[in-house]
Amino acid sequence: MNILIAPDKFRGSLEAAQVCRAVEEGVLLAFPDANVTSLPLADGGEGTSEILTRQAGGARISATVSDPLGRRVIADYGLSKDGETAFIEMAAASGLALLQSNERNPLLTSTFGTGELIKDALDRKVKKVILGIGGSATTEGGIGMAAALGCRFYDQNGQLLSPNGQSLSLIHSIDISDIDKRVDDTEFIVACDVTNPLYGSWGAAYVYGPQKGADPAMVEILDEGLKNLAKVASAAFGTDVSDEPGAGAAGGLGAGCMWFLHAVLKDGVSIVMEQSNMSSLVEQADLVITGEGKVDEQTLNGKVVKGLADLCGRYQVPLAVICGTLQITPEQCRDAGMTYAISVLNRPMNLETAQREAFVLVKDATFHLMRLFFSNRKG
Known part of the structure; x- marks a missing residue:
């Protein structure tokens, strides 16, 4: 049998x-x-990267990156045996578990470290990145990740903004001219197990902001910020993904991956089963x-x-x-x-x-x- x-x-x-x-x-x-x-x-959450790496006969790679508050930490991701696919969990660099409970503040946290992990994988000449986005400490629409890959965000006075939650409402323009050119030559698949839109009552800030340290006032600020990001990013990229299922995942990183990485969002179970x-x-x-x-x-x-x-x-x-x-x-x-x-x-x-x-x-x-x-x- x-x-x-x-x-x-x-x-x-x-x-x-x-x-x-x-x-x-x-x-x-x-x-x-x-x-x-x-x-x-695994369903795309914690442990998915390790399982996919093992199934691909690959190895774990370590990189020094920024944690959600910009401190340098060592984070791991997986690389397939043929070197063509990277298996990354955003939680390794930008996860809530990296913060003490009194450090949780989605106005200040950023996905910059996740972008650094992606850049490290691109340096290794991968052709595909499978990115799990569960367990995030952030609510900033993926602008930190994008900044690590060369994207710049400016206010109405042309001042460069820090890529975190409190900057969302101030974004007036996005400069993508220096974004890593290898992004366009790489396939990005995002493991996403939620279907929330980017903003609104069922969006990233209202549904998941409180568990990341946001009080009611912060939730309103973040939601308005995500709405502003959607307006500016939609104009910059010619498409509005804010209502796509999963756009609100990981504090809006789902939408950010669609805008900045041209990624496809799939449920984690399907990804693991396909790879297996x-x-x-x-x-x-x-x-x-x-x-x-x-x-x-x-x-x-x-x-x-x-x-x-x-x-x-x-x-x-x-x-x-x-x-x-x-x-x-x-x-x-x-x-x-x-x-x-x-x-x-x-x-x-x-x-x-x-x-x-x-x-x-x-x-x-x-x-x-x-x-x-x-x-x-x-x-």
Whole structure:
């Protein structure tokens, strides 16, 4: 039998690669002769770059860049074995996790360091950049990233502006004459798992600004600033992308990538699956086993499990889902295309115990589901 293991991480307990190992142990405990293929997955957020790099047989690259407040830090990204594709997470340079809670202020933070990572990749002559934009500390429409690549932003008096959130409302003109010419020769694909527009009540500032340190007054300033950026950038580039799904992702970096990098935005699950040749692997499988820490209504809207369910449905391959917490109904499970879904928790336990025992719990749950699916086979 051919078993494909393709889980996301169990946040707080197991990385996706560890989940793969636990599931594989459970499969082989039930059927030692099973042919197992393991492929850690991600939805475009944290860990995506590392997974894509591993799948491409690549290596991790370190670069010294600016953090969200301009301090020099060492950030990593991935480079494929053939040197043609860079796998970058903006959070490595411009992420909220790089700041102390009292440092969070989207009026002051910038994506400049993300632009420096892109420039480092261009220096290595890559032809494609896959950029994950989750976990940002910024709300500045990607002007910091653009500035690192040579773009300049000026106020109405011709004064050069610092590329951060508080400058957005002051932008009067954009000079793209010195933007790195290699940008036009490079394919940019952005992993984006939200559909928010750039500004407005569902935009970057109102929806995500508060978690980045913005109080209500700051949110209004940032939203007006993003609206101003949209007006000026739309005139400069001849296109308004502010209402495109994902434009408001990462504090408007989604829109910035479309304007300054001519990038295409895709959901992270699709990108990871494309890079993994997932269709071919699913087609050859007798059973696909996936999972994540929590399966809930969010799972039904574009995360790893839903992406795999759609693919398995296309090839009529059963999909088994294991998770820490199962919070969807049997009807939702059926309608989403999941053949089988179960929590790994086998007794009452607190969160700390569940996280500590996660590996064994996943292995044991996998053993039982394998015996259920293939009960007519000798083990």
